[in-house]
Structure formats: structure tokens, C-alpha cells
Amino acid sequence: MSSSTVLRELQRDFEAKSNDLSKLQKDIAKNHQVRKKYTIQLGENELVLKELDILNEDANVYKLIGPVLVKQDLAEANANVRKRIEYISAELKRLDGNLQDLEEKQNSKKEAMFKLQERIQSLQAGKAKA
Amino acid sequence: MAAAAAAEMEKMSVEQVKAVKEQADMEVNILQDSLNNIRTATSRLEVASSALEDLSLRPKGKKLLVPLTASLYVPGTLDDADKVLVDVGTGYFIEKTTAEGKDYCDRKINLLRSNFDQLVEVAAKKKSIADEAAVILQAKLKHLAPAT
Numbered sequence: 632m633s634s635s636t637v638l639r640e641l642q643r644d645f646e647a648k649s650n651d652l653s654k655l656q657k658d659i660a661k662n663h664q665v666r667k668k669y670t671i672q673l674g675e676n677e678l679v680l681k682e683l684d685i686l687n688e689d690a691n692v693y694k695l696i697g698p699v700l701v702k703q704d705l706a707e708a709n710a711n712v713r714k715r716i717e718y719i720s721a722e723l724k725r726l727d728g729n730l731q732d733l734e735e736k737q738n739s740k741k742e743a744m745f746k747l748q749e750r751i752q753s754l755q756a757g758k759a760k761a
Numbered sequence: 762m763a764a765a766a767a768a769e770m771e772k773m774s775v776e777q778v779k780a781v782k783e784q785a786d787m788e789v790n791i792l793q794d795s796l797n798n799i800r801t802a803t804s805r806l807e808v809a810s811s812a813l814e815d816l817s818l819r820p821k822g823k824k825l826l827v828p829l830t831a832s833l834y835v836p837g838t839l840d841d842a843d844k845v846l847v848d849v850g851t852g853y854f855i856e857k858t859t860a861e862g863k864d865y866c867d868r869k870i871n872l873l874r875s876n877f878d879q880l881v882e883v884a885a886k887k888k889s890i891a892d893e894a895a896v897i898l899q900a901k902l903k904h905l906a907p908a909t
Binding site for chain 1: 846849850851852853854855856857865
């Protein structure tokens with residue numbers, strides 16, 4: 632194989648890898664956004680739970696469902712909020728695992744690209760000398 | 762801590778110091794925005810608290826005007842000024858007495874105030890890092906310029 636064909640293949644590989652890398656970075660950014668949203672919701676739900684906890688048994692709790700304010704049972708409201716908190720925490724843990732995975736892939740991509748670039752540069756230097 | 766950061770930045774190249782400064786500036790802006798949001802929320806809660814205070818002084822059956830839209834008010838009478846519905850978040854409303862409602866507002870205001878104070882501290886630290894970076898960047902650029 633002539634050195635210029637090798638060079639072109641390496642450069643194409645480099646381009647493909649850099650596309651992969653930018654996709655990975657977009658995925659990481661999206662992960663951060665979703666994480667932020669969930670963290671805010673988790674905080675809000677925990678505040679609500681605290682308020683519900685300090686209520687008397689006979690206090691009235693209402694939930695806004697669309698345009699309708701519906702009376703809720705205190706125990707039911709408690710259970711609902713707790714379930715939501717559990718769900719959001721599980722989602723956040725899943726997202727954390729996802730993020731770690733994505734970051735590892737990003738780092739190994741960067742390394743591979745770096746090595747490729749070195750090979751390309753040394754080939755180009757070799758060609759220039761010849 | 763600022764001294765250690767400054768020592769680190771002295772060793773870095775102009776590009777890196779610039780990156781550090783821009784990063785720190787961005788963080789300071791975000792923190793300032795958060796501080797503003799907290800201030801707005803706190804003042805809204807204070808308005809709610811004083812409205813409750815006012816409401817508790819009104820006698821039952823008092824005539825009042827109820828806003829239906831921003832420009833339409835309808836006459837009505839005050840029914841029970843003792844119970845209020847408090848929006849606690851995520852679509853839940855809790856019926857409380859006026860006193861409990863005021864207590865809720867005060868509690869939230871205190872929580873916000875302590876968050877505000879914590880944030881102010883963090884923001885101050887970040888700002889000092891950003892300023893350090895700016896100073897070092899200036900020094901490095903001046904150092905480079907006469908050499909060329």
C-alpha cells in the first residue's frame with residue numbers, strides 16, 4: 632500500500648472518530664440537563680414531604696390535577712410523594728452510571744484520536760522528507 | 762486557598778490561564794443569577810406573609826373585590842379568613858390556619874435566607890479566583906509583549 636493511501640485512510644478514520652467524539656459530548660451534555668431537571672424535582676418533592684410530615688392527621692390536603700383541586704387523603708399524599716422521590720432517586724442513579732460510561736468512552740476516544748494524529752503526523756513528516 | 766491557586770496559575774501558559782479565567786467568570790455569573798432568583802423568591806414570600814397578616818385583621822363578611830383577570834374585578838364578601846390554602850410544591854396544596862400559613866412563610870423565608878448566605882460565600886470565593894486569574898493573565902501578557 633502506498634503511503635498516501637495509508638495516510639488517507641488514517642485521516643478518514645480520524646474524521647470518523649472525531650464525529651463519534653462530538654456525538655458522545657452531545658450525549659454527555661444531554662445527560663447533565665436531564666440530571667439537573669431531576670435534581671430540582673427531587674428537592675421540591677422532599678420539601679413537600681417535610682410539609683406533609685408536620686401536619687396533623689386531620690389536616691386537609693389537596694392536589695392540583697389540571698384545573699381541578701382535588702381533596703386527597705394525607706396518607707395517600709404521603710405515599711405518592713414518597714414513591715415519586717424513590718423513582719427520581721432511581722433515575723438519578725441510572726443517569727450517574729450512564730454518565731460514567733459515556734465519560735469513559737469519551738476518554739478512550741480522545742486517546743485513540745491522539746495516537747492516530749501522531750501516526751498521521753509522523754507519516755506526513757516522512758513523506759515530506761522523501 | 763487563593764494563594765495556592767495563584768501559584769498554580771503562575772506555572773500555566775497564557776492559554777490555560779485564560780481558560781481558567783473564562784470558566785471562573787462563567788461560574789460567577791451563574792451564581793449571581795441564582796442569588797437574584799433567591800432574592801426574588803424571598804421578596805414574594807414576604808409579600809405573601811404580609812398579605813396574610815392583613816387578611817387576618819379583616820372581619821368575616823367584609824366586602825371585597827375579587828380579581829378574575831388582570832383587568833376584571835368582581836365584588837364579593839370575605840367568607841372564612843381563618844383557613845388558607847398553601848401551595849407547597851409539585852401540585853400539592855395544604856389547608857392551614859392563618860397562623861400556620863404565616864409560620865410556613867416565615868420558615869421558607871429563613872430557609873431561603875440561609876441558602877442565600879451560603880451562596881454568597883461560594884460566589885465570593887469564585888470571584889476572587891476569577892480576579893486572580895485576570896491579574897495573572899495581565900501580567901503574563903505584559904511579560905510576553907516586550908519579548909516580541
